[in-house]
Amino acid sequence: MNEKNTGAITDARSLGIPKMLILGIQHTFAMFGATVLVPLLTGLDVSTTLLMAGLGTLLFHLITKGKVPAFLGSSFAFLGGYAAVAPAAGKDGMTQAELLPYACLGVACAGLLYLVLAAIIKVVGISRVMKFFPPIVTGPIIIAIGLSLAGSAVNNCQTCWPVAILALLTIVIFNIWGKGMAKIIPILLGILVSVAVSIVLAVTCGQTVDFPQADGSIQQYICLFGDANMKLFSVEKITALQNAAWIGFPINSHEIVFGNVGNTSLAISSIIAIMPIALATMMEHIGDISAISATVGKNFIKEPGLHRTLLGDGLATILASLFGGPANTTYGENTGVLVLTKVHDPKVIRIAACVAILLSMSPKVAECISLLPDAVIGGISFVLYGMISAIGVRNVVENHVDFAKSRNSIVAAVILVSALGLGTVAIPLGGITIELTALAVASIAGIVLNAVLPGKDYVFDEEVPQETGVSFEIHDSVHGKQGAGDEEE
Numbered sequence: 001m002n003e004k005n006t007g008a009i010t011d012a013r014s015l016g017i018p019k020m021l022i023l024g025i026q027h028t029f030a031m032f033g034a035t036v037l038v039p040l041l042t043g044l045d046v047s048t049t050l051l052m053a054g055l056g057t058l059l060f061h062l063i064t065k066g067k068v069p070a071f072l073g074s075s076f077a078f079l080g081g082y083a084a085v086a087p088a089a090g091k092d093g094m095t096q097a098e099l100l101p102y103a104c105l106g107v108a109c110a111g112l113l114y115l116v117l118a119a120i121i122k123v124v125g126i127s128r129v130m131k132f133f134p135p136i137v138t139g140p141i142i143i144a145i146g147l148s149l150a151g152s153a154v155n156n157c158q159t160c161w162p163v164a165i166l167a168l169l170t171i172v173i174f175n176i177w178g179k180g181m182a183k184i185i186p187i188l189l190g191i192l193v194s195v196a197v198s199i200v201l202a203v204t205c206g207q208t209v210d211f212p213q214a215d216g217s218i219q220q221y222i223c224l225f226g227d228a229n230m231k232l233f234s235v236e237k238i239t240a241l242q243n244a245a246w247i248g249f250p251i252n253s254h255e256i257v258f259g260n261v262g263n264t265s266l267a268i269s270s271i272i273a274i275m276p277i278a279l280a281t282m283m284e285h286i287g288d289i290s291a292i293s294a295t296v297g298k299n300f301i302k303e304p305g306l307h308r309t310l311l312g313d314g315l316a317t318i319l320a321s322l323f324g325g326p327a328n329t330t331y332g333e334n335t336g337v338l339v340l341t342k343v344h345d346p347k348v349i350r351i352a353a354c355v356a357i358l359l360s361m362s363p364k365v366a367e368c369i370s371l372l373p374d375a376v377i378g379g380i381s382f383v384l385y386g387m388i389s390a391i392g393v394r395n396v397v398e399n400h401v402d403f404a405k406s407r408n409s410i411v412a413a414v415i416l417v418s419a420l421g422l423g424t425v426a427i428p429l430g431g432i433t434i435e436l437t438a439l440a441v442a443s444i445a446g447i448v449l450n451a452v453l454p455g456k457d458y459v460f461d462e463e464v465p466q467e468t469g470v471s472f473e474i475h476d477s478v479h480g481k482q483g484a485g486d487e488e489e
Helices: 017-042 046-063 079-085 096-124 126-130 135-148 150-157 161-177 186-205 235-243 264-274 277-296 301-322 332-341 346-360 363-370 374-398 406-421 438-452
Strands: 072-074 206-212 218-224 231-234 328-330 425-429 432-436 458-460 472-474
Touching: 017 046, 017 072, 017 186, 017 332, 017 346, 017 363, 017 374, 046 072, 046 301, 046 328, 046 346, 046 363, 079 096, 079 264, 096 126, 096 264, 096 277, 096 301, 126 301, 135 150, 135 277, 135 374, 135 406, 135 438, 150 161, 150 374, 161 186, 161 374, 186 206, 186 218, 186 231, 186 332, 186 374, 206 231, 218 235, 231 235, 231 374, 235 363, 277 301, 277 328, 277 332, 277 374, 277 438, 301 328, 332 374, 346 363, 406 438
Parallel strands: none
Antiparallel strands: 072 328, 206 218, 218 231, 425 432, 458 472
């Protein structure tokens, strides 16, 4: 796929350095909301998270030869593991802060499984592995990834629908009718316009409203007209911004694994509790790389190879966890940006990574960005999450998945219903409980069903990348088949 037949920009240097910087900042904003949410939910440090997201992304690009336009941000898949090992209230006479290094150790060990799978692929070959991940599996998984995030987008929008709609409309207007640079930075413009309007509304029509919490505390927000359904800015975050230092070291010594893990029994139980989660996240990784491949029109699973992308993701997760950051993963938000802007140059992603590292060095700037109204994040996510699902639909359509076959319909149905209908699935294992996300269960179920049901009609094509990204061919079945669009006899 190239710039000529798609209109995509594969070399952003043609735009000039200033525009490349702006595009990189746009990617940073796209990932920021979700990335900083993970440490807020787990008790980890926000600045450390930003640092490790940036370093992890650069490490990923180094290992993948700088070819894959992926940004690595905080993974939500391990939230259950953090909650089990290091709950907010603490356990066994230890505080959450004391338990977090043990959880991080478990996540680091989970990252080792990525390296194991990468080694297996390198030894046995990509074709033997990819036969478990044909379009009938990866397509619905990609669709489910986007749809599973829809609730998060809507919840954020509900904090103030007028601001969310403004952010959404701004993105749509600039993306459809924008000219020149405005057309390829609609997300950044959506943020700037909606935040500017939010500030004006907060100053002119805003009133402070108290929100009682379950623990008896009070959170205050500046709300439009004093309406509790129209939150603009958190008073707590405004105070944090005022008190934050301009320069700070982004790593806290009490959160790193080294020197803070002394209880062997607790360490082992933490590893056992968290490591299995990687079995699911690796499958999600394959879906994400498939989505990026489909977006860009290049077969990244073939070149630089799935073993390299897994290695990069695994090493980034290990690095982040050892130094007190959450697990890293390829970010769907940034894939959505690729779809929307058609700027596919990995150099732009690396600029975003450098911006994240710089932000991690300034608590003041980090707090400023975290002050973004939830409604702004929601309006942006409304578009980006939908784009991810659209990629999955394209993957299914352009690979000619035949839903007239019952086995294909069953595989897709189980994946979608499991991903969207199930909650967290708890699996007792001896004295511990392993928790899997709905998406993880859906991925496992889809892979298993596709493997055991008769009538598999796709083989992975290593040599011929197609515009759909991940390349498969339909082969003749034992009953005799025609081409890609033909029905069974």
